[in-house]
Each structure stands twice: as structure tokens, then as C-alpha cells.
Amino acid sequence: MTAVTAPSARTQVAGPTPTPVRRARRDGLLYFVARHSIGIAIAVCALAPVAFIVLTSFMSDQQSLTSNYWPTHWHFGNYLDVFRKLDMGRYLLNTLLYACLATGFMLVSSIPAAYALAKLRWRGRNVVFLVIICMMLLPPQITTVPLYLWWANFHLTGTLWPLILPNLLGDAFSIFLLRQFMVTIPDEYLDAARVDGAGEWGVLWRVVIPMARPGIAAAAMFMFFACWNDYYGPYLYTSENRSNWTLSFALASFHGLHNVEWNLIMAAAVITVAPILVLFFFAQKAFVQGVTLTGVKG
Amino acid sequence: MSATDASARPGLARPRRRPGVTAPGSSTVTPGQSASRRRRTRRHYLTVTSFMAPALLGIAIFLIFPLGVALNSSLHKFGILDAPGTWFGLGNYRYLFQDPFVRTAAWNTLWFVLVMVPAQILTGLGSAMLLSKFRRSSSFYRTVFYLPAMIPTVAGVLAFVYVLKPGVGPVDTLLGKFGIDGPLWFNSPSWSKPSLVLLSMWGIGNTMVIFLAALLDVPVSLYEAAAIDGANAWQRFRNVTLPTIAPVVLFISITGIIATLSFFTEAAVAAAAASGQATVGGGASGSFGYPQESTLTYPLYLYQAGFPQNLLGYANALAIVLFLVTLAVIAVLLRRSRAFTEGAS
Numbered sequence: 001m002t003a004v005t006a007p008s009a010r011t012q013v014a015g016p017t018p019t020p021v022r023r024a025r026r027d028g029l030l031y032f033v034a035r036h037s038i039g040i041a042i043a044v045c046a047l048a049p050v051a052f053i054v055l056t057s058f059m060s061d062q063q064s065l066t067s068n069y070w071p072t073h074w075h076f077g078n079y080l081d082v083f084r085k086l087d088m089g090r091y092l093l094n095t096l097l098y099a100c101l102a103t104g105f106m107l108v109s110s111i112p113a114a115y116a117l118a119k120l121r122w123r124g125r126n127v128v129f130l131v132i133i134c135m136m137l138l139p140p141q142i143t144t145v146p147l148y149l150w151w152a153n154f155h156l157t158g159t160l161w162p163l164i165l166p167n168l169l170g171d172a173f174s175i176f177l178l179r180q181f182m183v184t185i186p187d188e189y190l191d192a193a194r195v196d197g198a199g200e201w202g203v204l205w206r207v208v209i210p211m212a213r214p215g216i217a218a219a220a221m222f223m224f225f226a227c228w229n230d231y232y233g234p235y236l237y238t239s240e241n242r243s244n245w246t247l248s249f250a251l252a253s254f255h256g257l258h259n260v261e262w263n264l265i266m267a268a269a270v271i272t273v274a275p276i277l278v279l280f281f282f283a284q285k286a287f288v289q290g291v292t293l294t295g296v297k298g
Numbered sequence: 299m300s301a302t303d304a305s306a307r308p309g310l311a312r313p314r315r316r317p318g319v320t321a322p323g324s325s326t327v328t329p330g331q332s333a334s335r336r337r338r339t340r341r342h343y344l345t346v347t348s349f350m351a352p353a354l355l356g357i358a359i360f361l362i363f364p365l366g367v368a369l370n371s372s373l374h375k376f377g378i379l380d381a382p383g384t385w386f387g388l389g390n391y392r393y394l395f396q397d398p399f400v401r402t403a404a405w406n407t408l409w410f411v412l413v414m415v416p417a418q419i420l421t422g423l424g425s426a427m428l429l430s431k432f433r434r435s436s437s438f439y440r441t442v443f444y445l446p447a448m449i450p451t452v453a454g455v456l457a458f459v460y461v462l463k464p465g466v467g468p469v470d471t472l473l474g475k476f477g478i479d480g481p482l483w484f485n486s487p488s489w490s491k492p493s494l495v496l497l498s499m500w501g502i503g504n505t506m507v508i509f510l511a512a513l514l515d516v517p518v519s520l521y522e523a524a525a526i527d528g529a530n531a532w533q534r535f536r537n538v539t540l541p542t543i544a545p546v547v548l549f550i551s552i553t554g555i556i557a558t559l560s561f562f563t564e565a566a567v568a569a570a571a572a573s574g575q576a577t578v579g580g581g582a583s584g585s586f587g588y589p590q591e592s593t594l595t596y597p598l599y600l601y602q603a604g605f606p607q608n609l610l611g612y613a614n615a616l617a618i619v620l621f622l623v624t625l626a627v628i629a630v631l632l633r634r635s636r637a638f639t640e641g642a643s
Contacts, residue, residue, distance in 0.1 A: 139560030143364035169356030
């Protein structure tokens with residue numbers, strides 16, 4: 001009889017014997033095992049592609065693309081070959097230039113704008129904020145053709161400047177992120193500074209920027225990562241000029257370039273990934289906070 | 299008292315109070331005060347301008363101006379060398395609705411909206427719910443689950459193309475052990491889109507983090523009350539969790555749709571890598587849509603029409619259509635998600 005009824009009915013029948021406690025403990029253990037096996041399965045799926053990149057990057061050219069996934073000989077020289085054969089040094093330098101300048105310019109122009117949107121009252125503020133949200137969300141392809149022709153007028157196509165210079169005039173996503181962060185700063189701190197005679201620039205410089213440091217760190221990192229990852233921008237502006245390629249774009253272009261082998265492509269991928277992962281492990285908290293604050297992928 | 303105080307210094311932001319509350323204060327001041335206030339207001343607006351000038355200029359140059367140019371040149375027929383071109387009226391738009399490639403590209407993008415966005419929500423919510431159940435090991439799992447989101451896009455795509463390489467890739471080898479003949483993945487017209495969905499599920503970290511924050515915000519007392527009422531796990535999820543996080547689900551779906559409308563990099567790089575073609579210079583878009591236009595998304599076709607095919611007026615017409623569609627989705631987002639504009643969770 002009891003064997004056929006549902007488990008919940010059986011627990012009621014069991015009565016005040018030690019069975020429920022033991023069963024609870026057993027269920028807890030089952031639950032624990034189930035939870036961790038799903039967790040480990042997902043973790044393996046998450047890490048496997050990364051592991052294959054790393055393993056392949058140490059293989060010989062002959063071994064890559066065979067179904068033997070553990071390097072028979074470890075070819076550490078692949079990493080040197082990548083710099084010698086594929087000009088990775090130049091791409092790395094270009095990427096660093098692009099990411100650092102864009103991030104610096106973005107901070108200079110976006111922090112004041114974010115402050116004005118978060119803490120000052122002025123007519124048209126909401127409209128401007130809505131326009132900035134639209135600018136952040138609209139696909140970049142919409143304005144591609146006019147902007148490309150515009151930059152061609154200045155003879156700047158073929159360089160990374162069309163991607164760097166616009167950041168001097170604010171980056172929509174960064175303004176949004178910084179604004180969302182600054183809104184959470186209590187007005188009392190700002191008012192205290194104003195009572196002490198600080199102007200708005202003084203309030204921004206001495207009160208808001210120190211208090212918004214985690215937000216600024218998150219915005220800077222998002223920007224840096226976005227430049228590092230950017231494929232569309234360098235593709236649009238630098239594809240015809242190899243000396244200005246960035247890592248991400250070069251990585252996608254190695255195929256068929258001069259018969260590049262998969263082991264070298266994977267070594268190049270590791271070089272592209274490694275700095276980002278190192279940065280991420282140091283600044284994970286600020287980064288995740290930025291994600292939850294904006295809800296938008298950077 | 300505080301109302302006049304505040305109106306004397308317009309720089310004071312008081313988001314908590316309604317704007318209407320300050321209005322009566324302005325009618326009770328003497329002319330002398332009003333003149334000095336006007337001066338202060340002017341100075342205040344100068345301050346605001348000094349803060350906003352770069353961003354406003356940015357909006358003008360990088361949004362309003364190109365949109366205007368795009369709208370104008372979508373009515374012209376021109377290539378990169380005959381810049382203003384000839385007046386074409388609505389010809390580009392008329393052609394757009396007959397172009398079989400537009401139909402394919404729009405269908406592919408719609409397919410991604412219908413399949414990829416729900417897949418991302420299910421994976422993101424599922425892994426966030428799993429994470430919310432861990433106690434001591436939580437931060438370990440959180441880091442590992444999040445990690446793929448940190449892998450630069452191009453590297454992630456190449457890793458997936460490699461892992462899913464037909465025949466020799468690890469996944470096909472594993473499937474072979476179970477006697478399953480793996481599909482051709484990125485090289486098969488019917489599997490290329492699902493492969494891209496798998497890729498997007500892999501890099502789900504950001505969505506997961508947002509869901510996790512929402513799940514941890516659900517009051518524990520609600521779960522306790524539900525448990526006392528005898529609700530089982532599914533009922534608790536259905537009646538407690540889901541209604542509480544519904545706004546976040548909506549938010550994620552709409553931003554997911556918007557992101558999918560500009561789906562470009564993954565499709566372009568996967569097609570190039572799987573086809574084995576170079577993605578350089580003019581030949582860059584040669585592999586777009588590989589295999590058989592199955593991954594030709596709308597933005598990819600826009601790019602292809604504009605640059606390799608040099609139909610700039612037509613590309614601008616495609617852009618204007620994309621603009622209108624995206625704007626409609628953004629309007630829904632702004633209407634439904636208050637949290638987005640008011641910010642600060």
C-alpha cells in the first residue's frame with residue numbers, strides 16, 4: 001500500500017520515528033550531489049573550449065585538427081612563431097593604443113556628462129538621457145555608411161582614429177553606466193560641498209569622482225574590453241591596411257592569409273584572451289557590479 | 299523654507315520630489331530676487347552646458363547627422379565614387395521589398411530573435427537558479443560560469459568552430475563514442491544557426507549575473523510562506539519566483555532582441571572560419587552567410603550591400619528600415635522598464 005503512494009504521503013505516515021530526520025539528511029545529500037553534478041557539468045562545458053584552445057596552441061602543425069587532443073610534444077615555440085610569422089607584436093601594440101586612448105578619452109568626456117544627467121536639474125535632461133539610451137542600443141550598422149564616408153573626407157579611413165576620436169565626445173554606454181552609478185550617491189554629500197562654497201565642477205571633482213570610483217573603474221574596464229573585443233570597427237576602418245589591425249580583427253583574419261596553421265591561430269587566441277582574463281580576475285567585483293547596475297552587455 | 303532655498307540654487311538635484319512642488323515657490327518672490335535668480339539660472343545653464351557640451355556634440359555628430367544623411371541618401375542611387383548620386387525617390391525601398399536576399403537576411407535575423415533570445419533566457423535563468431542554490435562553493439561556480447563571457451568574441455567563435463569541427467572536432471569525436479554521427483555544425487546550412495545559438499548560450503555570463511541579482515532579491519519570507527502553504531518546488535517557482543523577477547525577464551528579453559538585431563561579429567567570424575576563407579579587404583564579405591546564406595543576418599547584408607557591392611543608397615535604405623524596427627523595440631523597452639530610465643536598483 002504505502003509503496004504505491006506518493007513520497008509526501010509516506011512522510012506523514014512515518015510518525016515520530018527517527019526516519020524523517022534520516023530521510024531529510026539523505027535527501028539533503030542527494031540534493032547536494034545532484035546540485036554539484038549539474039554544476040560540474042556546466043563548468044566543464046564552460047571551460048572545455050578554453051582548454052582546447054590552450055592545448056592546441058602547444059601542438060605541432062601536424063597534430064592540430066587530428067582527434068588526438070593532448071599535445072604529444074609541447075611546442076612552446078608556437079608563441080614565438082606567432083610574433084615572428086604573424087606580426088602579433090604590432091597588432092598587440094595597435095590594440096593597446098586603441099583601447100587605452102579610447103578609454104582615457106571616454107572618461108574625460110563622459111564623467112561630466114554623467115554627472116549633469118544624474119545630479120543637475122535642467123530642462124531637456126530627460127530627453128537627452130533618452131536619446132543617449134537610444135544611441136547606446138541602436139545597432140552600429142545603421143550609421144555606418146554615412147560615418148564611413150565622413151571619415152573618408154578627413155582621410156582617416158584605414159586608421160584606428162575613427163574608432164578612438166568619437167570617445168572625446170562621450171560614449172553613450174559609459175555615460176549611461178556612470179549616470180546609473182552616480183544616481184545612487186546621496187545628495188547630502190553634494191549639498192555639504194555646495195554649502196562649503198564648491199562650484200559644480202568642484203563638487204564633481206572632490207565629492208562625486210572619489211565616491212563613484214567603483215563605477216568609474218567598471219566603466220573604464222567595459223570600455224577597455226569593448227575595444228579589445230571590437231571586431232566590427234577595425235573591420236570597417238582598417239581591413240585594407242594591415243599595419244593598423246587590432247588583435248581581434250587579425251585573429252579573425254588569419255585564415256587563408258598565408259596558410260596559417262590552427263596551432264598558431266590558437267596561440268594567437270590565447271595571447272588575445274590572456275590579458276583580459278588577468279584583468280578580470282583582479283577586478284571581477286567592479287565588473288559584475290557594472291553588469292547588474294546597467295543590465296546591458298558591454 | 300527648503301523650497302525657496304532650493305529654487306535659489308537650481309543646481310540642487312532633488313529626484314525624490316516632484317517638479318510641481320517647487321513651482322508655487324517661484325510665484326512668491328519679489329522682482330529684485332527674480333532678476334538675481336535669472337542671473338543665477340543663466341549661470342546654472344552655463345555650468346550644465348560646460349558639463350554636457352562634448353556629449354551633446356557627440357549626439358549631433360554621431361547620431362543625428364548620420365541619420366539625416368542616411369535618410370537623404372536612401373532616396374538616391376550612388377556608389378562611393380559618384381557621391382551625391384542621382385535622385386531615386388523610393389526606388390531603393392521598393393527594391394528592398396523585392397530583394398530575395400533581404401527576405402533571407404530578415405528571416406535569419408527573425409530566426410535568431412525567436413530561438414536565440416529564449417535560449418539565452420533559459421540558460422541564463424537556469425544557471426542563475428543553480429548558482430543561487432550553492433552556499434560555500436558559490437563564488438567558485440560563479441566565476442567559472444561567468445568566464446566564457448570574458449573571452450574576447452573572436453577567440454570564442456574560433457574556439458567553437460574548432461570544437462565543433464566536423465569529423466575531427468572534440469564534440470564529434472565524443473558523439474562518435476556513443477555511435478552518433480555528428481552533424482556538420484558550422485558547415486551545414488541547417489546546423490549553422492543552432493551552432494551560433496550554442497555559442498551564445500556558452501557566453502551567457504552577463505545575463506546570468508543579472509538574473510542572479512534578481513533571484514537573490516526575492517524575499518525569503520515569500521518562500522517560507524509558500525513552503526508553509528505546502529507549495530512544492532515548481533509551485534514556488536511558478537507563484538513566487540517568476541512573478542517577482544518578471545520585470546527582469548522582460549528587460550532581458552527586450553535588450554536581447556535589440557542585441558540580436560545587430561548580430562554581426564559572431565556570424566561573420568564563424569562563417570569565415572568555417573569556410574576557410576580569408577576575411578581581408580574587399581574579399582572580406584565573400585564568406586558572409588556561409589553556408590548558403592544560412593547565417594546572413596540583416597546587418598551583415600547591410601554591410602555587404604554598402605561596401606563590397608557599393609550600393610550605398612540602397613545600404614542606407616536598409617539602415618533606415620533597421621533603425622525604425624529597432625526604435626520600435628526600444629520604445630517598448632522604455633515604456634515597460636521604468637527601472638531602466640530611473641536607474642539605481
